[in-house]
Amino acid sequence: MIMFQPHVYATVFILSILQAFAxxxxxxxxxxxxxxxxxxxxxxxxxxxxxxxxxxxxxxxxxxxxxxxxxxxxxxxxxxxxxxxxxxxxxxxxxxxxxxxxxxxxxxxxxxxxxxxxxxxxxxxxxxxxxxxxxxxxxxxxxxxxxxxxxxxxxxxxxxxxxxxxxxxxxxxxxxxxxxxxxxxxxxxxxxxxxxxxxxxxxxxxxxxxxxxxxxxxxxxxxxxxxxxxxxxxxxxxxxxxxxxxxxxxxxxxxxxxxxxxxxxxxxxxxxxxxxxxxxxxxxxxxxxxxxxxxxxxxxxxxxxxxxxxxSPTYPSAVNWSAYATSVKQFSPDDHNFSGVIFFDKFTFTELTKPEGNRTVCQKDLCCHFSYRMTEKQEDDVYVLGAFDGLHVVEGEYYLQICTLLKCKSTDLKTCGEPVATAHTRFEEFSLSGTFGTSYVFPEVLLSGVQLAPGEFQVLSDGRLISQSGTSKPVLTVTLFGRWYEKDPP
Missing domain, CATH: 3.60.110.10 (Carbon-nitrogen hydrolase)
Structure with missing residues (x-):
């Protein structure tokens, strides 16, 4: 005979109540x-x-x-x-x-x-x-x-x-x-x-x-x-x-x-x-x-x-964050790349010089691909595609892999990566992906005025962050923010 302890009965009873009234x-x-x-x-x-x-x-x-x-x-x-x-x-x-x-x-x-x-x-x-x-x-x-x-x-x-x-x-x-x-x-x-x-x-x-x-x-x-x-x-x-x-x-x-x-x-x-x-x-x-x-x-x-x-029927499907990016060749040569700093981290950047196109930028093992078409492009809005693959060491130590499209603070490329809260250029469509070594990637889209873009982008199961119908406001950044926890210091 199997004997049940009173606390086991109590636990089963409580779980049954929770399920009944869930x-x-x-x-x-x-x-x-x-x-x-x-x-x-x-x-x-x-x-x-x-x-x-x-x-x-x-x-x-x-x-x-x-x-x-x-x-x-x-x-x-x-x-x-x-x-x-x-x-x-x-x-x-x-x-x-x-x-x-x-x-x-x-x-x-x-x-x-x-x-x-x-x-x-x-x-x-x-x-x-x-x-x-x-x-x-x-x-x-x-x-x-x-x-x-x-x-x-x-x-x-x-x-x-x-x-x-x-x-x-x-x-x-x-x-x-x-x-x-x-x-x-x-x-x-x-x-x-x-x-x-x-x-x-x-x-x-x-x-x-x-x-x-x-x-x-x-x-x-x-x-x-x-x-x-x-x-x-x-x-x-x-x-x-x-x-x-x-x-x-x-x-x-x-x-x-x-x-x-x-x-x-x-x-x-x-x-x-x-x-x-x-x-x-x-x-x-x-x-x-x-x-x-x-x-x-x-x-x-x-x-x-x-x-x-x-x-929930709207629950996102599982994502292989590197599937698409590892299946395509680099979109553009790296002969026009330059360095810039975001929150003390040294990124590799490439400028988006045309109103539409495909760009790739790499740093270490991370290559970031971006396809896009702009609308209402303003002359003083400069955008770059950036990659960072390294250990962040300022207010804490944690390993990052980041692919990011962002607006520069001014037309001077030395300002790319500095904080900026407003933009004037909209994107009709975009697709961002990266050859991530981590499965923990957080998709960000931030619009002018520091506002979110609910319902205006999606993440595909092959790791692409895409928008096919444009955003309601000008774009500040489109980012895949990866955390490679296994590479953190002990």
Whole structure:
């Protein structure tokens, strides 16, 4: 006789309930928050002062959460650093931190606030979720005590983590994630010893979560999708836009397409640091996005997504990213190639000198092919095709293979690769492909005014990024952004 343990029965029962009430689609929300920042004093404030500031920000977030719930949203994502900002050192951020327990403790802070007190921030977030019957995703700071027996224990006796928390529609803490890939300025936080792979199940799909800079690395980002097969990734971020390839809406929408997953990206809003760009992205394109460098206002996005995108009829087919490019000969000789720099990386460029044609440019093992026909070509709009195959080593170390068509800042070819936000030339059609050595390639199309082009391009199974009917606005860049994770430094 086979004996089943009670917890096995419980697990089967819970999964059966989730399947019975599973939703084919759900309403997602993200809020781009203009954070109320603390005064830079250079000294730690009291815990009371810290909580006063955090309550101001949570008051704004609560308004967005209520508005999202009133529009039927099942889940809302708020930004990284959205409750206290980022102007901290290790000691000055400490009063803002709480000890966040493992979600396995089965805790609803809203109804049992003293169980892991002091936890005023967790209590309020939990009540926001419970009172509005909505999943709430927020980014706060976690502190974990350590002692001298741990050789890596910081001098203040605490590890400090940049942390995402998720509260379900009853207010229960269901997920906690400590950011693994810290950005270079995040000296106030520690990185966990190993990357945490955090998922949770709902009646509207399986979710994974990570934070900002994590998206450029294999762990935990790729592992969540390729091994744990999450349906949707939750992504609080404080993303500083870098043209031409790394603006928030551009790269995040491309990552969702390249990975074949929903992505809910909530960015911090601060135009002085070029922080803006939030979106609700599906594998076949964005459902809603926001980019605003004109004002300091927050912004709520709400849109519908498939709960199980892999079962959707619009789910993209598998792509062999090098199939087409390796089957064709080079379109043009390389005797007119020149070098230029994009975000500190040395690209090889070739100019598009005619209003239509075919061009090839190569660097190391990567050859990029581009076929095109322009319309409304402006004399002062200069476009180049570029290739980069190498290790990026500035704010982090990661290996890139990039094929890109981009507009130069001026008619001087030395400006090619510098940030530019406007263009005047439209393309009636184009096709971009490359001989990639990696299967992780993210397709980007960015239009004048830093806007996306939903429905105006597609990726073919042979690795071509094409547009056959033109774009609605002039083109800034058409890019295949490849990440070769196996070539990253250990």
């Amino acid at each position: 939703l084919d689609s759900y309403i997602a929300a993200v809020y781009e928050h203009s954070v109320i920042l603390p005064n830079v004093t250079g000294r730690p404030v009291s815990s009371e002062e810290a909580l006063t500031l955090m309550n101001k920000n949570m008051g704004v977030l609560e308004g967005a959460i209520k508005a999202a719930a009133q529009q039927g949203a099942h889940i809302i994502v708020t930004p990284e650093d959205g409750i206290y900002g980022w102007v901290f050192k290790r000691d000055t951020i400490f009063p803002y931190l709480e000890d966040i327990p493992d979600p396995q403790v089965n805790w609803i802070p809203c109804t049992d606030p003293e169980r892991f007190a002091p936890a005023a921030v967790q209590e309020r977030l939990s009540c926001m979720a419970r009172n509005n019957s909505i999943y709430v995703v927020a980014n706060i700071g976690d502190k974990k005590p350590c002692n001298s027996s741990d050789p890596k224990c910081p001098s203040n006796g605490h590890y400090q983590y940049n942390t995402n928390v998720v509260f379900d529609s009853k207010g229960k803490l269901v997920a906690r994630y400590h950011k693994y890939n810290l950005f270079m300025s995040e000296t106030q936080f520690d990185s966990p010893k190993e990357p945490e792979i955090v998922t949770f199940n709902t009646s509207f799909g399986k979710f994974g979560i990570f934070t900002c800079f994590d998206i450029l690395f294999h762990d935990p980002a790729v592992t969540l999708v390729s091994k744990l097969h999450v349906d949707t990734v939750l992504f609080p971020t404080a993303w500083m836009n870098v043209l031409p390839h790394l603006t928030a809406i551009e790269f995040h929408s491309a990552w969702a397409m390249g990975m074949g997953v929903n992505l809910l990206a909530a960015d911090t809003h601060n135009t002085s640091l070029a922080m803006t760009g939030s979106g609700i992205y599906a594998p076949d394109g964005p459902r809603a996005f926001h980019y605003n460098m004109e004002t300091e206002d927050g912004h709520l996005l709400v849109a519908e997504l498939s709960s199980l995108p892999r079962l």
